[in-house]
Amino acid sequence: MRRRTLFRNKLLPFLLLAPQLAITIAFFFWPAGQAIYQSLLIEDPFGLRTEFVWLENFQIVLSNPLYLEAVRVTVIFSTAVTLLAMAPALLLAVMADQVIRGATGYRTLIVWPYAIAPAVAAVLWLFIFHPNIGTIGQGLRAMGFAWDYRLHGDQALVLTIFVSAWKQVSYNFLFFLAGLQSIPKTIIEAAAIDGASPMRRFWQVIFPLLSPTTFFLLVVNIIYSFFDTFGVIHAITQGGPGRATTTLMYRLYRDGWVNLDLGGSSAQSVILMAAVIGLTVIQFRYIERRVHY
């Protein structure tokens, strides 16, 4: 879209852009460039010499069994978080869309976890699922279930998935609800008059019309499960026990920040950047098409 009336000034627009551009260059483009550059270098253990090695860092990273394990954990973790964050949100949104009385009240009570930091959400649930002091954790043990997420990797994974999804439901709920409310009621009524059952109306009319929202949320949730869940993992399990909850993001933090492997962690950064850029591009191409039809 183009404007007809514009202000004429040679210098002013650049001055207006300057603060945003300065920060963007200093803290986005320069570091991203550095990450790509570092990912092509290998430093000797004493930091005295660096050698340009093309893609060797990527070869090392991608053939490292620990990294491949983190890939596997991330796939399981992200799939589960995305599904668990989206399906209940859709159910709740469909229900809230049908409720006439008290809809705002429900919305307020469902929306508030959006305001909670992932790490704080982790603290709340840690207190509940703690094997010795937690209300549910104790209950599980009383029922004879050997619950201790500090010892059992699969339990740790389940807990971090649950907390991460719990925190994200409210975000998805808001988008699904807005999507549902924008579907013209006449279409649904027409289907009802044609004798379609409520289930059929949902799956054959409402759900397809909701697909742009669903697709948008799918991408957002995958990105969320990659990066924002770091706080949950760091607070509850620190990637353990063993490496059961070490996702790619946690691996990057470990290798880059704790173990100070510059080349390797830069290669990992570049791989993750490529993944996010890929996801975002897919998302925008899809939305572009939706706008045109």
Added chain:
Amino acid sequence: MTLGQNRWLPHLILLVGVVIFVFPIYLTFIGSTHTAPTIARGDMPLTPGPEIVDNYRQALYSGVGERVRGTPAVMLLRNSMYMALAIVFGKIAISLLSAFAVVFFEFPGRMFFFWMIFITLMLPVEVRMIPTYAVVANLGMVDTFAGLTIPLIASATATLLFRQFFLTIPDELVDAAQIDGAGAMRFFWSVLLPLSRTNIAALFVIMFIYGWNQYLWPLIVTTSRGRETIVIGIVRMIGSGESATDWNMIMAVAMLALVPPVLIIILMQRWFVKGLVDPEK
């Protein structure tokens, strides 16, 4: 449109949802009203206890208990509040200015600059954590307020939102302002800014929550206890999560950590929902 459907089913499902979302905060509150030994023994009741005043006083002003050596929560809250507000005002200010430039001016490289800002949408701070840290270290800003906030201020989201809104402002308004003899900056202050109030309110909520909840960046950039934010502070208090620790105080800090953003979202729900859901994304 609930023809022939059970009228109570939606309410039932929504109530189950509400319980799942409210239960943890309730238990956290309960935990913050009992003594540490009560919790450590594992027989915390489900009703509030008598220790509420002592626990919050200890959390706010000392931060140190039997096992925990934390930072007083007043300091943590102050640090988080300063960080969140700096990020909010910084983001809104630079985004208003850059969106204004991109929409209302014609200059060489306009679209190039727009795309330069737009593309940063794709790079969360987490992926570029270590090289960004290196830049901040080279600038001597590690463990400073500037180092904590400025790298988080650049915001494609806010710029996009303002750009979209500015594009809906009719040309006639610009014409009218020019006929009245208003220059560009006068138009910005007297016309554009008042019109953007709702969008600014919406962004305020979203960005405040974003800023308050930052985790990884403060974790690596702040090194001294005096600069810790409350989200970092509470995770540090938990340590490895033993049973016998000052859970009462930890739960009080957890309540203090979640109350400001939750209050903002509840009080400003209307703007928040509009800002989050409305813009075409």
